[in-house]
Amino acid sequence: MTHITRRRFGTLLASTAAASTLAAPAVLSAAKMRLAIIGGGPGGATAARYVAKGSKDVAVTLIEPKHHFTTCFFSNLYLGGFRTLDSITHSYGTLAAQYGVNMVHDVAVDVDRAGKTVKLGRGTDIGYDRLVVSPGIEMRYDTIEGYSAEASTAMPHAWQAGTQTATLKKQLEAMDDGGVVVVAPPPNPFRCPPGPYERICMIAHYLKANKPKSKIMVLDAKNKFSKQALFQEAWASHYDGMIEWLPEEVTGGVKAVKADSMEVVMDDETVKAAVANVIPAQAAGIIAKRAGLTNDGGWCPIDPHSMRSKTDENVFVIGDASVASAMPKSGFSANSQAKVAANAILADLTGSKKFPAKFRNTCWSLVATNDGVKVGADYKGGDAKIEVTSKFISKTGEAADLRAQTAEEANGWYAGITKDMFG
Numbered sequence: 219m220t221h222i223t224r225r226r227f228g229t230l231l232a233s234t235a236a237a238s239t240l241a242a243p244a245v246l247s248a249a250k251m252r253l254a255i256i257g258g259g260p261g262g263a264t265a266a267r268y269v270a271k272g273s274k275d276v277a278v279t280l281i282e283p284k285h286h287f288t289t290c291f292f293s294n295l296y297l298g299g300f301r302t303l304d305s306i307t308h309s310y311g312t313l314a315a316q317y318g319v320n321m322v323h324d325v326a327v328d329v330d331r332a333g334k335t336v337k338l339g340r341g342t343d344i345g346y347d348r349l350v351v352s353p354g355i356e357m358r359y360d361t362i363e364g365y366s367a368e369a370s371t372a373m374p375h376a377w378q379a380g381t382q383t384a385t386l387k388k389q390l391e392a393m394d395d396g397g398v399v400v401v402a403p404p405p406n407p408f409r410c411p412p413g414p415y416e417r418i419c420m421i422a423h424y425l426k427a428n429k430p431k432s433k434i435m436v437l438d439a440k441n442k443f444s445k446q447a448l449f450q451e452a453w454a455s456h457y458d459g460m461i462e463w464l465p466e467e468v469t470g471g472v473k474a475v476k477a478d479s480m481e482v483v484m485d486d487e488t489v490k491a492a493v494a495n496v497i498p499a500q501a502a503g504i505i506a507k508r509a510g511l512t513n514d515g516g517w518c519p520i521d522p523h524s525m526r527s528k529t530d531e532n533v534f535v536i537g538d539a540s541v542a543s544a545m546p547k548s549g550f551s552a553n554s555q556a557k558v559a560a561n562a563i564l565a566d567l568t569g570s571k572k573f574p575a576k577f578r579n580t581c582w583s584l585v586a587t588n589d590g591v592k593v594g595a596d597y598k599g600g601d602a603k604i605e606v607t608s609k610f611i612s613k614t615g616e617a618a619d620l621r622a623q624t625a626e627e628a629n630g631w632y633a634g635i636t637k638d639m640f641g
């Protein structure tokens with residue numbers, strides 16, 4: 219599993235300490251400037267690759283406990299039967315072999331910002347001149363009574379791809395025809411705003427073909443959502459009568475869960491689920507808080523021209539953990555922010571040219587076979603925050619061939635962006 223909960227932090231420490239097969243970090247040339255990166259997801263992997271290919275004078279160390287990374291993007295397509303887990307899982311081999319990135323498979327447990335060192339689970343310290351923090355998200359289990367890392371094995375959030383996603387798929391395959399699948403999307407801000415609604419489409423696609431008497435009940439923590447008109451059009455045209463979306467103003471949102479009895483509790487109603495996909499509120503990954511980089515909301519404020527932390531000029535925060543204002547928390551955003559940060563880091567460490575910050579994002583969603591929709595924007599570093607310069611969104615009622623083209627475009631994007639991240 220990608221995600222590191224507070225509870226798992228200790229367990230991870232113990233297991234990484236015991237993992238004698240892990241290679242020790244390579245000894246780096248003393249003459250080189252040092253970049254350390256915490257987290258090998260879309261943000262961290264892209265930053266590692268771009269700084270490493272940008273200068274031979276910067277030694278790049280990427281700290282990531284996992285040896286393979288399964289992307290959340292396209293994990294909904296795995297639930298729908300359009301992708302295998304293998305096809306969305308990537309190795310760090312090319313970053314190490316072709317770009318000379320020093321891979322350290324361990325957990326960063328603390329950051330000494332005054333001493334410019336990252337403390338690892340196995341006890342080693344990694345020194346740095348600049349640090350990138352890209353740990354993704356932490357699940358705020360405490361926002362739903364009865365929910366926890368343990369309860370999530372029975373009621374998976376599947377909001378970090380890997381084991382959780384595989385569990386959710388197995389549960390869908392095991393349930394009886396005629397059961398109720400509860401999907402509980404989280405409150406804002408959260409990773410991938412269209413993600414829960416694409417997931418509803420992909421679960422419906424699977425159920426329609428395999429368990430057509432089943433229903434999906436969506437117990438939303440919000441009253442509106444990304445690409446709403448497009449998703450609701452798709453629900454009516456492809457999965458008529460199967461999906462019931464209940465906004466927060468109707469149910470009050472999910473207040474508690476009882477994993478033993480598979481019950482989901484709202485203000486005035488309790489639903490018994492065959493499968494419950496409960497996605498709680500989120501915050502920046504724990505290490506960001508431990509490093510003192512978060513605000514009261516649990517996210518990391520940044521300078522919109524560089525992704526430099528507002529707390530520490532030697533630290534950059536990218537990806538989901540950052541406060542990137544208008545940009546959604548997406549893999550595309552993390553990749554785009556990583557390139558802006560890489561340019562600023564190379565300027566700091568090697569004196570190379572710093573370009574004005576430009577960002578880009580598009581979120582594609584597959585709603586049915588050969589039916590894709592998208593929303594996206596270009597951005598720039600503004601006076602106080604990242605600002606939109608232009609934007610677009612698919613329209614309802616588009617022709618089938620345009621939708622098929624959008625779905626195909628997403629496949630091309632996946633191949634290209636994962637190569638840009640992992641080499």
Ligand SMILES: Cc1cc2nc3c(=O)[nH]c(=O)nc-3n(C[C@H](O)[C@H](O)[C@H](O)COP(=O)(O)OP(=O)(O)OC[C@H]3O[C@@H](n4cnc5c(N)ncnc54)[C@H](O)[C@@H]3O)c2cc1C
Binds near residue numbers: 284548
């Ligand atoms: C269902 C779903 C569908 C999605 N679809 C899309 C999509 O179509 N397009 C899109 O662009 N985005 C999509 N996303 C969003 C996208 O997956 C995230 O925005 C993206 O993964 C964020 O990248 P990141 O690098 O910030 O964090 P992550 O991907 O979470 O990577 C963080 C990494 O840091 C590591 N880490 C954490 N703490 C530590 C520590 N203390 N020490 C060392 N390592 C640590 C973790 O192991 C992890 O590998 C989707 C998300 C979901 C859940």
